[in-house]
Amino acid sequence: QEAQTQQKRANVVILATGGTIAGAGASAANSATYQAAKLGVDKLIAGVPELADLANVRGEQVMQIASESIGNEDLLKLAKRVAELADSADVDGIVITHGTDTLEETAYFLNLVEKTEKPIVVVGSMRPGTAMSADGMLNLYNAVAVAGDKQSWGKGVLVTMNDEIQSGRDVSKAVNIKTEAFKSAWGPMGMVVEGKSYWFRLPAKRHTINSEFDIKQITSLPAVDIAYGYGNVTDTAYKALAQNGAKALIHAGTGNGSVSSRVVPALQELRHNGVQIIRSSHVNQGGFVLRNAEQPDDKNDWVVAHDLNPQKARILAMVALTKTQDSKELQRIFWEY
Numbered sequence: 001q002e003a004q005t006q007q008k009r010a011n012v013v014i015l016a017t018g019g020t021i022a023g024a025g026a027s028a029a030n031s032a033t034y035q036a037a038k039l040g041v042d043k044l045i046a047g048v049p050e051l052a053d054l055a056n057v058r059g060e061q062v063m064q065i066a067s068e069s070i071g072n073e074d075l076l077k078l079a080k081r082v083a084e085l086a087d088s089a090d091v092d093g094i095v096i097t098h099g100t101d102t103l104e105e106t107a108y109f110l111n112l113v114e115k116t117e118k119p120i121v122v123v124g125s126m127r128p129g130t131a132m133s134a135d136g137m138l139n140l141y142n143a144v145a146v147a148g149d150k151q152s153w154g155k156g157v158l159v160t161m162n163d164e165i166q167s168g169r170d171v172s173k174a175v176n177i178k179t180e181a182f183k184s185a186w187g188p189m190g191m192v193v194e195g196k197s198y199w200f201r202l203p204a205k206r207h208t209i210n211s212e213f214d215i216k217q218i219t220s221l222p223a224v225d226i227a228y229g230y231g232n233v234t235d236t237a238y239k240a241l242a243q244n245g246a247k248a249l250i251h252a253g254t255g256n257g258s259v260s261s262r263v264v265p266a267l268q269e270l271r272h273n274g275v276q277i278i279r280s281s282h283v284n285q286g287g288f289v290l291r292n293a294e295q296p297d298d299k300n301d302w303v304v305a306h307d308l309n310p311q312k313a314r315i316l317a318m319v320a321l322t323k324t325q326d327s328k329e330l331q332r333i334f335w336e337y
């Protein structure tokens, strides 16, 4: 009978990248003061013996860093390894342990470029494993439960934090000091409770298997940078980023992605010189930027990021620019993904 259950169990690979879920503090009282990326993947797995009740789990250490330091090369390395594993017949699901600071960027990137229906679940924690009420154990348990579940197939890259199943496209870190840190303007897709998934909605945007992008065809990512809008802003940062080689600039705009009159002329000139200008909003609870609202995008030949926050807009712009330099195509992609 033991052999039978063994057979039915899904094979889940945990790819560890670092972050607070692998962090350690000096004492159990240290929930916010600690070093990220200290524990190896074997220790993470050994720390939650109950994972073995959910799936046949094995781990791989892909990198060991705090997620604020993840660069494009790291993204490519991780995504290529995910694609290899997704292609292997003996892998049913993939979990990625990740720092929470850029977790939403990695999750969205994978959602765009992985051509698989197999579950890919990105997970982190807000407290290191050494802290009282550490959240990493349960988050990881939930991630393995979701990754090993047939119900999770074809739903795009998922994030399991705080018992919720979120879409990797929509979810974003909204609070930095609570375990209830990750939110989506459009709500979670489901819940995971005691190792069982409960689904309520599906993603409407193109992802993974229905995406036109494929990590196997991407060898490098173009420079795309973000500049922030605020009162009294100048065009200095925008110009400097472009001069430094940015192929597209994400305007992390105020409100509706509005652009200060002090910045508009520089952005018009940069677009004239070939730099793509993408207007997003930096409002906290979910921006919503529409073409030709606040700024004449048709006239300026700018793109709007719609509901993508600036950091997610950077990810989509990089991926899109591997295929097209056309601003209309870019805008189509921003509506569809």
Ligand SMILES: NC(=O)C[C@H](N)C(=O)O
Binding pocket: 018, 019, 020, 021, 036, 065, 066, 067, 068, 098, 099, 100, 101, 102, 124, 125, 126, 127
């Ligand atoms: N909670 C965390 O994981 C934060 C950490 N700075 C990281 O992103 O790696």
